[in-house]
Amino acid sequence: MASWKDFLHNVASDADAQFDRLKNKLFGRLDAEKPYKIVYYRGFGSPTAVWLKGRVLRQRDLSTPSDHDTFWQNLLATYQRFESDEVPNVTVRVDAFGTSYTTVTDNEGYFELTINPPDDLPPGRAWFPVQYALDNVVQPATELNPDNVAQPVEKAGYMMISPPFSKFGVISDIDDTVLVTDATNLLQTARLTFLGNAYSRLPFAGIGAFYRALQSGPVTTLFNPIYFVSSSPWNLYDLLVDFFRIQGIPKGPLLLRDFGLNKEMLSSGGHHTHKLGMIRKVLDVNPQLPFVLIGDSGQQDPEIYSQVVRENPGRILAIYIRDVSEDVRDEAVRELISTTDTYNVPMLLVSDTVAAAEHAASLGLIDPDTIPEIRADRRADKE
Known part of the structure; x- marks a missing residue:
């Protein structure tokens, strides 16, 4: 017999899926005007393996915080963080160490990738660049791009690899x-x-x-x-x-x-x-x-x-x-x-x-x- 926790989980999961479908249907046209945004989370690993993760959203950049922001400015920024429009099933290209990799976002817009770095990493370095891109996607027309000139969707990031001389x-x-x-x-x-x-x-x-x-x-x-x-x-x-x-x-x-x-x-x-x-x-x-x-x-x-x-x-x-x-x-x-x-x-x-x-x-x-x-x-x- 299913427990109340399982019942609650099933109801919540179904509600979450139904909400996502309704949101995509109702706001699809409005979302078409929002710019694509690649959010990368700092990758990490060792000389043998590196784990990368990120997310693809339709979202405008948040304003830079300051120590003078008001109650309403903070509340608006929080709303924008949680009211994210994820982009599922889109291919993300990842360029690292001179090699290109591809992965696909899941239903929530997240992507993950594990790569193997080369054997000749600089011994005294901990942070390495990584580039993310959506090859078959261009930014929509916006106030900054009213002529709808094709603009690539790219994001530069970094990954941390623990150097050989790290003690712990x-x-x-x-x-x-x-x-x-x-x-x-x-x-x-x-x-x-x-x-x-x-x-x-x-x-x-x-x-x-x-x-x-x-x-x-x-x-x-x-x-x-x-x-x-x-x-x-x-x-x-x-x-x-x-x-x-x-x-x-x-x-x-x-x-x-x-x-x-x-x-x-x-x-x-x-x-x-x-x-x-x-x-x-x-x-x-x-x-x-x-x-x-x-x-x-x-x-x-x-x-x-x-x-x-x-x-x-x-x-x-x-x-x-x-x-x-x-x-x-x-x-x-x-x-x-x-x-x-x-x-x-x-x-x-x-x-x-x-x-x-x-x-x-x-x-x-x-x-x-x-x-x-x-x-x-x-x-x-x-x-």
């Missing part, structure tokens, strides 16, 4: 780890998400300096890759990119998830399943690297990271969990700390960034000389 990688949560979200409070999360922008969102104090120290490692000539995994929707990608840039947080791939009425989004295990899957992907394409994991106690990060430790003995160097929850939750986290300790992996429940940084320095993960900078960054962020 970092996988970090975003909500309530890097970015103050209060993810356990639905109304507060919605207010911050829908009514704020990259300038109004707050980082946890000292996080930028700590992540820069981890990327540099104990020797400042190193480059340790940092990956950000979150259950936030891909629609917020540009907001997060702007936020990281403004706060001085090192650039890295952002691994988000699709926003839709599907079983994964509706079930309580959707968050767990998505984050665990993305972490496994990062580990798989970087088989040569151990990792540091950073998260918070508000949701399921300790449970997810504990499972990662069990699945990958010897590959996790340390786990830092920011304490953002009640005492009752802390007891459950401490039990997981005991579990990871049996695998010789320290999991620390920390009150602030400096505590995590001091422990990382004691393990030789960061240069101890960066601790004063992290303390100063924490003071500046609090002010």
Whole structure:
């Protein structure tokens, strides 16, 4: 007998499909005037494999955020992010390392591709260019192109490949780890998400300096890759990119998830399943690297990271969990700390960034000389 969750999933999936069909039928003519837009998400990989992902939409560019944007400007930008008109079943050409590849968008306009880089990559480089194009599509006539002169649909992007000299990688949560979200409070999360922008969102104090120290490692000539995994929707990608840039947080791939009425989004295990899957992907394409994991106690990060430790003995160097929850939750986290300790992996429940940084320095993960900078960054962020 089907459960109520299965019933809800079936109803929601059917409603989602029906809505997409109705929207395409009603707004097809209006969408014909919207420009095509290729949204690329930073690719990542190692010298053996690179994973690329993006999306094709009919959407005008969002305005650049500022620290003077009003309530209504932020609300309009959020509406534009979520009211995206995806382009399904279109061929995307990907040019990388002198080779062309093709892939096709799915029903939500997303495309994915895994490629093998050449053997002669420059040893001291981490970021490489990649070009995306829609070969058989041209932009419609717009105010900027009233004569309807054929214009190609192209987008230049970058991919990150961990260099051979990287000593470890970092996988970090975003909500309530890097970015103050209060993810356990639905109304507060919605207010911050829908009514704020990259300038109004707050980082946890000292996080930028700590992540820069981890990327540099104990020797400042190193480059340790940092990956950000979150259950936030891909629609917020540009907001997060702007936020990281403004706060001085090192650039890295952002691994988000699709926003839709599907079983994964509706079930309580959707968050767990998505984050665990993305972490496994990062580990798989970087088989040569151990990792540091950073998260918070508000949701399921300790449970997810504990499972990662069990699945990958010897590959996790340390786990830092920011304490953002009640005492009752802390007891459950401490039990997981005991579990990871049996695998010789320290999991620390920390009150602030400096505590995590001091422990990382004691393990030789960061240069101890960066601790004063992290303390100063924490003071500046609090002010």
